[in-house]
Amino acid sequence: MKVGILTLPLSINYGGILQAYALQTVLERLGHETVVINRNILWTVPGWKLPLIYAVRRAGRMLTGKDIDIHKEISHNNAVLSRSRYTAMFVSSHIRTVTVDRYSDLSEHMFDAIVVGSDQIWRPKYFYADIRDAYLHFARKWQIRRVAYAASFGTDEWEYTPEQTAACAALAGRFDAVSVREDGAVELCRSRLGVDSVRLLDPTLLLDAEDYVCLLPPAARGGCAGASSGRLFAYFLDGSPQKHSFAERAGSEWGLSPFSLQQPAEAGSGISSVTTPGVPAGILGEWTPQPPVEDWIGAFLKADAVVTDSFHGCIFSMIFRKPFIVIGNKERGMSRFVSLLSLLGLEDRLVESADGPLPGPDVDFAPAYERLRLLRRDSLDFLRMNL
Numbered sequence: 001m002k003v004g005i006l007t008l009p010l011s012i013n014y015g016g017i018l019q020a021y022a023l024q025t026v027l028e029r030l031g032h033e034t035v036v037i038n039r040n041i042l043w044t045v046p047g048w049k050l051p052l053i054y055a056v057r058r059a060g061r062m063l064t065g066k067d068i069d070i071h072k073e074i075s076h077n078n079a080v081l082s083r084s085r086y087t088a089m090f091v092s093s094h095i096r097t098v099t100v101d102r103y104s105d106l107s108e109h110m111f112d113a114i115v116v117g118s119d120q121i122w123r124p125k126y127f128y129a130d131i132r133d134a135y136l137h138f139a140r141k142w143q144i145r146r147v148a149y150a151a152s153f154g155t156d157e158w159e160y161t162p163e164q165t166a167a168c169a170a171l172a173g174r175f176d177a178v179s180v181r182e183d184g185a186v187e188l189c190r191s192r193l194g195v196d197s198v199r200l201l202d203p204t205l206l207l208d209a210e211d212y213v214c215l216l217p218p219a220a221r222g223g224c225a226g227a228s229s230g231r232l233f234a235y236f237l238d239g240s241p242q243k244h245s246f247a248e249r250a251g252s253e254w255g256l257s258p259f260s261l262q263q264p265a266e267a268g269s270g271i272s273s274v275t276t277p278g279v280p281a282g283i284l285g286e287w288t289p290q291p292p293v294e295d296w297i298g299a300f301l302k303a304d305a306v307v308t309d310s311f312h313g314c315i316f317s318m319i320f321r322k323p324f325i326v327i328g329n330k331e332r333g334m335s336r337f338v339s340l341l342s343l344l345g346l347e348d349r350l351v352e353s354a355d356g357p358l359p360g361p362d363v364d365f366a367p368a369y370e371r372l373r374l375l376r377r378d379s380l381d382f383l384r385m386n387l
Helices: 014-029 047-064 072-081 087-094 131-135 161-174 183-193 211-212 241-254 292-301 309-319 333-341 365-386
Strands: 001-004 035-038 097-100 112-115 145-151 177-180 231-235 257-260 306-310 324-327
Touching: 001 014, 001 292, 014 035, 014 087, 014 211, 014 292, 014 309, 014 365, 087 292, 131 161, 145 365, 161 183, 177 183, 177 365, 183 333, 211 292, 231 241, 231 292, 241 257, 241 306, 241 324, 292 309, 306 309, 309 324, 309 333, 309 365
Parallel strands: 001 035, 001 112, 035 097, 112 145, 145 177, 231 257, 231 306, 306 324
Antiparallel strands: none
């Protein structure tokens, strides 16, 4: 079966990239021909602006010797291309994609089915297009199978307008099967969209650690379970002095040295930076390239423990069986953490703030992995049954 995967654009988010890779890998192992639908997030420069841009740049070079960017489209595009320099390499090497400017550019003959998910694909603030297209509005007249796999709203709060709710409910009703990623999403689907759903695993949890290790260069594949490096990986999406202090405190109490893939946001922090040769280090900013996906995976592989505020940082800590603490990230959605950790019996690894108490370093992953084994079975059965 020719299957399209509709997810958030693949840019610089490690979790977003790897969940797309994982779902594509799983579907291909089930015998399907898959492609990830990747919407272009570069802004188009209107034709009427081009002469003005040329004139201003030429005048700027004459007067100052420098290029002057006066249009937000150019600045945005340059920032996106710079930030995604290395992550784009991973996407082009490991994920089959079809890139479109608009979802309406796609055609029915390309697919027998479209799988919507995972990640926060059903959250309007993260789906930077018409939210109806996250429910296949662009394909409303197509004769295809429509499946949602572990789709997420990211939060237990309903963030749709009444008009969006009505339109998306009608579209959701046409799906052949709906699965979501969090407990709360099951209730939101029922009460707001009028559809039944089941909770299933994030795609990244359908693969084993070895599936991710094989993505690394051979020289970087050492340091798996049992190897001791004496280091604590501090990975934060929304870094702050409080979070960095928390990581330093955890490192001190656990006897580990904290490190990150980028310099922490404040000077004088005790967190060291680890970078790949040739990849510039420094404060992560608008123009700083995001370190390679392989570096991010390798950091979990080689660390002895992890402190993070990231949902997928939490997941990859579990995949590599690393003791971890996740600091609740309320702005990005707390329900994801609570649902996942309660599902696997690891609720004690969540602290609500960087000022909270520090859990101990010992984590018994055996019960969690037994639960994970059964949940993987259910998730794979769902895909087999509905495709």
